[in-house]
Amino acid sequence: MNVTEILFWILSALAIASALMVVLSKNPVHSVLWLIMVFFAISGHYILLNAQFLFIVNLIVYAGAIMVLFLFVIMLMNLNTDTEPQKNKWLKVAGVVAGGCLMLVFVAALKSSGTQQVQMGEGNIGLIENLGKALFNEYVLPFEISSVLFLSAMVGAVVIGKKGD
């Protein structure tokens, strides 16, 4: 086992354990903190795949911006373990069984998928130079449209969040 493989297993275990804790923890603030751990583990995977641009975007946008937004909303609502709504026990069991069945079906369908090797730690397609060239040549129209999307999302958030009617 070389260093890359060891890092892959450590990051995978961290991601799955943190994802389980997101679902299992009772306190919403703890869930957000565990979700940030998941995002850090996935960012580590991006580094292993040499997708450096996505690594930094994932850290800034997801772990930096989106999760802070979640934390602010939770703090605004003053939630804690006592006010946490609970489903009844059988519904929870049914949910877990349904998720497990979905996983079973996927694993059965994909277990014979190819054993092609993924290129780790080399290649320059994930670097910002190459992605920037592609983004501003072939994908310039979707890029501009996404700015309109952000504008409409901003207007929508302000209109929905406004007090009174």
Next chain:
Amino acid sequence: MPINYYIFLALALFCIGVAGVLTRRNAIIIFMCIELMLNAVNLLLVAFSKMHYAAAVANAPGTIVGTDAQLFVFFIMVVAAAEVSVGLAIIVMMYRNTHSIDINFLNRLKH
């Protein structure tokens, strides 16, 4: 690493997200589980973008095959950011009206 490992890792994260959506009643936690599913898909797309690299670089050195997948991931992140801002505004509005973020109260959204 073989592509299999990445497929199963993303699958596990995605199914944990699905199970979270089905078992929790807190609207914010459900929203976070959706983010988890989006990230599992992103990870798999990045892994797929590096899958055919070795064969392509043998034919043409300096190839940029796989750029599209990484740009898809970028656009998924863009859409996710917009979605989160609107979704959290809706959740705050719902909390202001019902003083709870239990999704079972969503059936009174009309009044």
